[in-house]
Amino acid sequence: MSIIVRNLHKRFGDFVALDGVSLEFTRGELAALIGPSGCGKTTLLRVIAGLEAADEGEVVLNGRDVGALDARERQVGFVFQHYALFRHMTVFENIAFGLRVKPRRERPSEAVIRAKVNELLGLVHLGHLGDRYPAELSGGQRQRVALARALAVEPSVLLLDEPFGALDAKVRKELRDWLRRLHDELSITTIFVTHDQEEALDVADRIVVINHGRIEQAGSPQEVYDEPRTPFVYAFLGAANRVAGSVEPHGFVPHGASAPLVAASTLAEEAGAPAAASGPAFAYVRPHDLQIYPHAVARSDGVAADVRRVVARGGSVRVELAGAAGPLEAEIAREAWHALQLAEGDRVTVVPRSARVFEAQ
Known part of the structure; x- marks a missing residue:
């Protein structure tokens, strides 16, 4: 699915989170949004997802203006930094949750749900942990469960908000390598927010540098790193x-x-x-x-x-x-x-x- 945002504006009181942001993400792209804390990158992600409403501007998914649609209608998977798993549910039940709460006419049979969840458990290399609870998993394993749960509803777009931010450096490196391989296999249009410049350079097809709610520069990792257009981009990226x-x-x-x-x-x-x-x-x-x-x-x-x-x-x-x-x-x-x-x-x-x-x- 392609994503186009046009002239997005968003304020929280006197704070300007987005100041005329326009971007286009191509189908199957893995893009990184980077910038300092408070620059607007998470707000942009939430506006695309439908979790926040823009004050002005458009969000277009596959040629359709989705401004009037809520998050459930946008076919968007969202993964948060702190997992947001249900602690009272097993890994299997967490992944199955999105399928089981679908409207009755859209809900798969229990046999289809079970097959889908087992497939996803294998995809995220957690096939042996389906009956565990979140508290029994490592941070990296919990984040993979959160990603599998987002994938269960077969989203057209995957949005990740600092998905590895709470993990230690070694686990972060392992998971970002794994995410790149998973993306190449599934080819879902993916946008992820990160404050880690090395992570963005390693994983993304394209990097979008944001500062004070505006786009400083967007391009391939090599282009943005080797040919920065502003002092901010040069100093921030590396x-x-x-x-x-x-x-x-x-x-x-x-x-x-x-x-x-x-x-x-x-x-x-x-x-x-x-x-x-x-x-x-x-x-x-x-x-x-x-x-x-x-x-x-x-x-x-x-x-x-x-x-x-x-x-x-x-x-x-x-x-x-x-x-x-x-x-x-x-x-x-x-x-x-x-x-x-x-x-x-x-x-x-x-x-x-x-x-x-x-x-x-």
């Missing part, structure tokens, strides 16, 4: 260094430097960059795009900084630095760091492989 400086005729020059960090020719090619304009600006650089050289190595295309802290993480090293243009963080391979033979307190020169410059607002 780690980023923010280097203060100014745009001058020969390029972007950081505070405390005499040579450009980004050449004028590069600025002219960047969409969203100040290009030939002059004045205060910021360069954004990913930690893995920073190269470190001993200060004795003459580099005119970098900035001087001091090594403040070194943290080894698996095969990489995070290097925290301090310079005139502000704090910096670099991530390099452990072998490359050892080869530099540097230590905390040493003076270095930091050079970006790539950077993106935005005018100061």
Whole structure:
């Protein structure tokens, strides 16, 4: 099922939750809504589901305006962060619930319900736990039960509101991998809300970044990560260094430097960059795009900084630095760091492989 939202507005008193949101989700797509707390992503999900009414705008499912339909009539499955399972029912009964409460003329026979529930138990790898109660399950197992219950009524759209937010990191990783495989198998149009940028990048076909009730950017994970259109998207989606400086005729020059960090020719090619304009600006650089050289190595295309802290993480090293243009963080391979033979307190020169410059607002 395709989903189109047009010019959605929603206020709660003086708080603007949605401010003219327009989006289209294609049939079979797995899309992630991300943004800071209170940005409107859950409100958007609830408006699509019919759990909230928009003040203005349209929600169109498969070409039909569903603004007048309640949640039960929209063929939408909804999974909450905290499972919302019935504690007095077994796993089997929880999954069967949506089928058993259908109107009599639409309700399947008990034999069909039993077969459907057993099929779903197998799909979510819980076939041996049908007679357990929610309290007897782990968090990851309870979330899979909640997903199976949403799938039982054969929804055309699946909406997930931070489905793994209450779980620990290891279980989150296992479940998001499992969700991606399940989606590929079922091909249900799916929208999920997450505050975890890594989760969105790993799982989604498309990422929608929301801020203050507006769409900052929407696109494939690679597009949004590699070609952010605004400083907010750059800083929110993954780690980023923010280097203060100014745009001058020969390029972007950081505070405390005499040579450009980004050449004028590069600025002219960047969409969203100040290009030939002059004045205060910021360069954004990913930690893995920073190269470190001993200060004795003459580099005119970098900035001087001091090594403040070194943290080894698996095969990489995070290097925290301090310079005139502000704090910096670099991530390099452990072998490359050892080869530099540097230590905390040493003076270095930091050079970006790539950077993106935005005018100061």
